[in-house]
Amino acid sequence: MSNRSPFARAAFIVSLVIAVTGSLLALSPLPAGAHAIVDLQKSDAVVGQTSAMTLEIQHGCITGGGGTVKFVAQFGAAFGAVTAGTVPGWTSVVTAGTTTKTPSGPTVTWTTTGAAQPFSTPLVVPLTVRWPNRAGAYGIVVSQTCSNPADETVWGTPAQPATAGVPSPPLTPLATVCVLPARLTKASTRSKKTIQAIEHLCATVR
Numbered sequence: 001m002s003n004r005s006p007f008a009r010a011a012f013i014v015s016l017v018i019a020v021t022g023s024l025l026a027l028s029p030l031p032a033g034a035h036a037i038v039d040l041q042k043s044d045a046v047v048g049q050t051s052a053m054t055l056e057i058q059h060g061c062i063t064g065g066g067g068t069v070k071f072v073a074q075f076g077a078a079f080g081a082v083t084a085g086t087v088p089g090w091t092s093v094v095t096a097g098t099t100t101k102t103p104s105g106p107t108v109t110w111t112t113t114g115a116a117q118p119f120s121t122p123l124v125v126p127l128t129v130r131w132p133n134r135a136g137a138y139g140i141v142v143s144q145t146c147s148n149p150a151d152e153t154v155w156g157t158p159a160q161p162a163t164a165g166v167p168s169p170p171l172t173p174l175a176t177v178c179v180l181p182a183r184l185t186k187a188s189t190r191s192k193k194t195i196q197a198i199e200h201l202c203a204t205v206r
Helices: 006-021 191-202
Strands: 035-037 049-058 065-073 082-084 090-095 107-112 123-130 135-147 149-153 175-180
Touching: 035 135, 035 175, 049 065, 049 135, 049 149, 065 123, 082 090, 082 149, 123 175, 135 191
Parallel strands: none
Antiparallel strands: 035 049, 049 123, 065 107, 065 135, 082 123, 090 107, 135 149, 135 175
């Protein structure tokens, strides 16, 4: 019987699904699947390489009930260049990361050019990302601004085991990507050894 901690086992399940399907599962107890979702388009995120992904905002902010008028994706300092694709009715601005005392990665800000995105209508935006040069699990913090009434939700809470007053999964889960070394992505069917290596690499968010 495995002696892994409950968190390690839970993290493995998520990272394994990411690795096998090429997409991210961000778990949440909210009934409408309320979270920011990363989809890697059936292609693994590979160390140092560039590939496509989509970011989906499933509905409006948690409280307030208003439609979405802006959202921001903040990538960590380990990420390379990020390019935003075109979405009708929205404009995007990419801000390069900084190398200051507290370095940060690229930031992408989307703003509606017309009416707010209705509360119950998902919004999917395409991105091209250069993945970090080191394998592991990386978070992408997403903040969402709504109107009528105004509200903001930040999807950025890492998963952890439940404790008193702290639910699991969290109400505002952090979207997470498992970045793999090329050697672990070559086989069409992954061996037990490869799965264990992926578990080790992606058990903790960097």
